[in-house]
Amino acid sequence: xxxxxYESIMSKTVPGVDRFMKKTFSKVEISIExxxxxxxxxxxxxxxxxxxxxxxxxxxLGELLWKEKYFSNIRFAAGDNxxxxxxxxxxxxxxxxFPVSRDRANDRNYxxxxxxxxxxxxxxxxxxxxxxxxxxxxxxxxxxxxxxLLGSGVLAQSRNPDxxxxxxxxxxxxxxxxxxxxxxxxxDGKKLRKDGKGWWDALKGNALYFGGDLYAFGKFLFAHRxxxxxxxxxxxxxxPILIREAADLITLFNPKAPNEFWGHRTALKQIAAQLRTxxxxxxxxxxxxxxxxxxxxxxxxxxxxxxxxxxxxxxQIITAGLNTKTLSSLTTREIITQGLSxxxxxxxxxxxxxxxxTLNPDVxxxxxxxxxxHLVEQQ
Numbered sequence: 001x002x003x004x005x006y007e008s009i010m011s012k013t014v015p016g017v018d019r020f021m022k023k024t025f026s027k028v029e030i031s032i033e034x035x036x037x038x039x040x041x042x043x044x045x046x047x048x049x050x051x052x053x054x055x056x057x058x059x060x061l062g063e064l065l066w067k068e069k070y071f072s073n074i075r076f077a078a079g080d081n082x083x084x085x086x087x088x089x090x091x092x093x094x095x096x097x098f099p100v101s102r103d104r105a106n107d108r109n110y111x112x113x114x115x116x117x118x119x120x121x122x123x124x125x126x127x128x129x130x131x132x133x134x135x136x137x138x139x140x141x142x143x144x145x146x147x148x149l150l151g152s153g154v155l156a157q158s159r160n161p162d163x164x165x166x167x168x169x170x171x172x173x174x175x176x177x178x179x180x181x182x183x184x185x186x187x188d189g190k191k192l193r194k195d196g197k198g199w200w201d202a203l204k205g206n207a208l209y210f211g212g213d214l215y216a217f218g219k220f221l222f223a224h225r226x227x228x229x230x231x232x233x234x235x236x237x238x239x240p241i242l243i244r245e246a247a248d249l250i251t252l253f254n255p256k257a258p259n260e261f262w263g264h265r266t267a268l269k270q271i272a273a274q275l276r277t278x279x280x281x282x283x284x285x286x287x288x289x290x291x292x293x294x295x296x297x298x299x300x301x302x303x304x305x306x307x308x309x310x311x312x313x314x315x316q317i318i319t320a321g322l323n324t325k326t327l328s329s330l331t332t333r334e335i336i337t338q339g340l341s342x343x344x345x346x347x348x349x350x351x352x353x354x355x356x357x358t359l360n361p362d363v364x365x366x367x368x369x370x371x372x373x374h375l376v377e378q379q
Contacts, residue, residue: 006096007073010066013095017063023224027232028064031325034239041166041240042071045122047153050170051142051279052131054179055082055217057172058092061129064235075121077130077149085214100149102135111148112261118152122165128152132275138183140369142280145272147265154264154271157243158253167246167275169238171282171323175231176346178220180366185212231342234284236323241278246271277321284323285370287330291339292348292367293375295358302354306336313375320374343367 021028032038048071050061058076065071076097083089083099093099098117104110121128132150133143150167157165179186189208192201223230243249247267257263290313294300298309310332317324327335340356343349348363349356358364 006075006094009094010062010074010096014063014067017059018067020221020224021060021063024220025230025233028060028235029232030064030068030235030237032237037240038070038168038237041164041168042069042127044164044166045125045156046071046127046166046168046240047122047150048074048127048129048168048170049132049150049275049279050129051172051283052133052136053172053174054136054177055213056174056178056220057131058082058097058129060172060233061170061235062095065127065129071127073124073126075126075128077118077128079135081209081213085210088214088217108259108262111151112259114148115152115155115261118149119156119159122152122156123160132272136179136183137369138187140366141373142276142283145276145279147268147272150271150275151261151264151268153243154247154249154267155260158249158260158264161244165243166240167243167271168240169275169278169282171234171236171238171279171284173234173236173284173286175233175286175288175342177366178223178230179213179216180346180363181360182212182216183366184362231345234286234326236282236284236325238278238282241275243271246274280374281321282323283370284326285317286326286342287335287337287339288342288346289339289367289370290317290327290335291343292364293371295349295356295364296368297372297375301356303336303340303351303356304354306340306356307333310336316375317371322371322374 050057058078062074062076066074074096077100078092078097080099080101083093083097100114101110118128130149132145134146137143153165153167185208189205189212192205193209196202196205247270249264249267252267254263254266257265290310291306294306294309300306300309314324314327317327340351343363344351346363348360350359
């Protein structure tokens with residue numbers, strides 16, 4: 001398909017996606033660090049680099065950026081586990097997605113081939129949404145940044161030094177993550193596919209891996225018909241990063257490397273580290289992240305003990321360089337009350353008057369990991 005074809009499909013489908021999002025989430029809140037620069041950047045070509053927690057990220061971010069006229073000519077780098085899903089995968093390909101093979105992620109020839117494909121898109125002023133963690137976090141922490149598709153931005157900038165190419169960092173935080181209760185099923189399937197001993201394990205692995213996602217996303221797609229709402233979503237868009245200013249591509253280039261991509265490896269490592277810090281600073285910390293952290297790390301087993309343990313925690317989160325835009329507008333009591341309510345809605349805990357009972361440790365563990373790696377370091 002040509003870019004104009006994807007644009008035509010987007011123009012037809014975005015209104016329906018927008019209506020769906022409004023029925024399924026109570027609110028999508030957007031925060032933009034530098035809107036003027038973002039609008040300026042949108043006339044060129046960018047890699048929109050986003051945190052990854054849900055398959056919904058693709059639809060939510062693509063619809064939002066297109067609807068608000070921040071970007072057009074949008075393409076999506078999507079794992080082949082998504083693009084091969086029945087019905088949904090084809091719809092997503094029609095929207096502008098191009099598949100990324102997870103099984104070939106360490107193949108140098110494939111990496112260069114994928115980067116060259118993405119460079120061609122960027123040179124045609126197509127904007128590519130990428131999820132540089134390389135997949136969803138099943139445990140709740142931010143994964144290490146993969147350099148593969150970031151390399152396409154570096155190659156495009158290196159080959160066209162007089163043009164402006166940008167990374168646009170974005171973080172999406174959900175009050176109620178649609179797939180959370182099924183991550184263990186998906187992860188079990190992934191392990192069986194990788195470490196299974198024969199065809200039966202492979203079959204079971206595929207059933208769990210794809211079936212878990214299909215079931216979770218099916219429930220999500222039809223949730224509004226059963227009056228199920230997933231709460232608020234927060235989309236934080238950081239200041240665009242001009243690629244040629246993110247690293248010295250000329251000085252850091254290794255001419256003895258086996259190919260152009262590997263020649264920029266040092267610059268890519270530098271950019272990946274910078275981008276990870278930026279994404280961590282953008283990811284919105286919400287009340288249930290705080291309460292889950294207090295349950296896991298402080299051993300809180302009652303509402304009262306949460307109130308006591310939470311004193312000063314917002315200051316700790318600020319010191320860690322994390323995003324407290326939501327927390328800063330709330331009192332400590334409001335943070336704990338809202339956090340307990342959200343964890344109760346997700347069946348993670350149950351409250352008996354003041355007592356707090358954990359129902360699903362996986363839910364508590366998942367949300368606690370948003371804070372644990374960062375607050376522990378300060379102690």
